[in-house]
Amino acid sequence: MPEFDRDKFNEYWRSTEVIREYRRMLFTFGAMELPYVLVAEHDRFKDRAVVMKGVVLFQRPHILLPPHYGGLEFKEGFEHANAIPPEALYLLRAMEMPYSQISNKPIADEQIEYGSLQTVLDRLNKEMENQEDIETGLIKGVLNGADISLMRYSLGLAIKSAPGNVKEFFEHMRRRRGEPIRPDERITDEDIRRLFG
Numbered sequence: 001m002p003e004f005d006r007d008k009f010n011e012y013w014r015s016t017e018v019i020r021e022y023r024r025m026l027f028t029f030g031a032m033e034l035p036y037v038l039v040a041e042h043d044r045f046k047d048r049a050v051v052m053k054g055v056v057l058f059q060r061p062h063i064l065l066p067p068h069y070g071g072l073e074f075k076e077g078f079e080h081a082n083a084i085p086p087e088a089l090y091l092l093r094a095m096e097m098p099y100s101q102i103s104n105k106p107i108a109d110e111q112i113e114y115g116s117l118q119t120v121l122d123r124l125n126k127e128m129e130n131q132e133d134i135e136t137g138l139i140k141g142v143l144n145g146a147d148i149s150l151m152r153y154s155l156g157l158a159i160k161s162a163p164g165n166v167k168e169f170f171e172h173m174r175r176r177r178g179e180p181i182r183p184d185e186r187i188t189d190e191d192i193r194r195l196f197g
Contacts, residue, residue, distance in 0.1 A: 009083040012145030016152045019125055020138040032058045035107075036137040036153065037124055041117045043143050049113050049120040050143055054106040056154050074154075077104025078147045102154050104147060 022034050034056045042048040054077075074081035113120045117140065125138055141149030 005080075005083045008145070009080060009148060012080075012142045012148040013152055015140075015142050015145075016149040017140040018137065018153055018156060019121055019140060020128055020133075020136070021153065022135055022137055022157055034058070034137060034157070035135060036139060036150065038139045038141045038146055038149060039113075039117065039121050039124065040141050040143040040146065040149075042112065047114065047116065049115065049117045051111045051113050051120065051124075052106065052146060053108040054104060054150075056137075056150060057103045057105060058154070058158075059101040059103070073101050074151060075101050075103045077106070078102070078151060080145065080148050081151065083148075084151070100158065104150050 036054055036056060038052045038054075040050045040052070042050055074084075115123070121138070121140055128136060128138060137153055139149050139153050
């Protein structure tokens with residue numbers, strides 16, 4: 001990958017700010033569709049912002065894969081996925097996060113909103129707050145790197161959900177074996193070693 005691409009990737013990644021995010025844990029065993037609104041500064045007019053709406057789809061496998069298949073795979077709608085720095089990919093694999101394919105599906109044409117980037121973000125944030133919307137993400141991104149902003153949003157949600165996903169996985173396995181689960185029970189290091197080797 002050319003050095004320019006990595007620099008651009010890092011610039012777009014650092015410029016991303018998650019204003020609101022999905023406030024529940026991601027499912028361990030099923031697919032999820034997470035709506036988002038991404039707002040970016042217009043590339044020519046500072047008094048306008050571009051608003052993009054879509055859905056990030058997390059598709060979990062129907063069978064459990066061994067740990068060396070772990071991690072997230074960015075698919076459709078993430079044209080800059082190959083620019084993720086190798087050290088970031090290594091870190092994600094080392095975390096042994098559950099395997100999931102992530103796709104980006106725009107659900108509306110881009111809209112131009114009049115007002116500064118911050119004014120548009122504040123208005124949308126207030127609307128979501130008034131509607132008590134806890135599912136739609138609101139992301140400040142860069143127009144030419146919208147998919148990179150969505151990668152950052154998706155990874156953040158996956159990392160926050162990982163501990164709960166591991167707990168759900170253990171509970172699921174124990175239920176299948178018919179072993180009782182006490183309310184005060186915790187996952188031990190030995191449980192994790194047995195699962196992940």
